[in-house]
Amino acid sequence: MATHLDLEEQEQLDALKHFWNRWGNLITWVLIAVLGAYAAWNGWQYWQRRQAGLAAVMYDEIARAANAGDMARVERALADMKDKYGGTTYAAYAGLEGAKVLADKGKLAEAKTALAGVVDKASDDGLRAVARLRLASLQTGEKAYDEALKTLSASFPAQYTALAADRRGDVLLLQGKRSEAATEFGKAYQGLTADSGEYRRLVGMKLNALGIDPDAGAKAGATS
Structure with a gap:
């Protein structure tokens, strides 16, 4: 009986060895790829959360500078936000808010730069549309009519086409x-x-x- 069981176990081991010799490398590389992708995804999620958190801090800084009327600080913070966190939603909101404050203070060139940054880097179509509409308004106010029409010639989301x-x-x-x-x-x-x-x-x-x-x-x- 023991010999019979030993033979069965040996056959199973031989079959397993044969299977592993044939497919072992492929299975190993597949596992490496899957685990690597999972690690990369987790790393990306962590990086995204970290970027959003840092952008939120800088957004608060821009809001404080705007409330204090410190335009130089607003401009510096907007430039940093655009360079470091330009693709975040916070950066888009900061650009829109900063542009409004700058325009109210008569700094139209700086306001247009802030809005152009939102148009170029914002990941949300709606925020880009709002930035284009506001940028066109500033260009119209400066009688730069051809520039305004060029800004308004871009594709807009359905809810903004009438505007x-x-x-x-x-x-x-x-x-x-x-x-x-x-x-x-x-x-x-x-x-x-x-x-x-x-x-x-x-x-x-x-x-x-x-x-x-x-x-x-x-x-x-x-x-x-």
């Missing part, structure tokens, strides 16, 4: 291009829902001023 069209209409109207402006206002009016309330009515008033009934459908070709 972008309205801004383009404003710029075109300032350029004296009434027909093109009417077309853009028409897009904005049709893209805004009834829930938009006063804003939709405001766009409708712009169309009325151009001799177009917005509820009849906006058409190019405003009266001169």
Whole structure:
């Protein structure tokens, strides 16, 4: 009986050795790859959490500097935030807030730089859209109409397309291009829902001023 069991065990061991000789290297490399990927994923998650935490600290620093009216500190902190944590959500919010404070203080060039940083590096489409709209407003205020139209020519998320069209209409109207402006206002009016309330009515008033009934459908070709 013992001999029979020993023979069975030996056969099993021989089969295991054969299997391992054939597949052992492959199994080892697969395990290394899986464990390596798992370690890399954990490392990436840790790095992301660390970056977000450091960005949050710097965001607070920008907020404190803005409240104190220390524009030099705001600019330094924004530059550091953009260089070190540019892809984080905190960096995008910091850029938007910093740009508002800088613009209020008359530092328009610096405000535009902050907004351009959000446009270039923010990972959220909505935040990039907000930055583009605000950047276009500053460019329009400086009468840099072609630059504003270029900024507004980018692709916008669906919820921002009507706002972008309205801004383009404003710029075109300032350029004296009434027909093109009417077309853009028409897009904005049709893209805004009834829930938009006063804003939709405001766009409708712009169309009325151009001799177009917005509820009849906006058409190019405003009266001169």
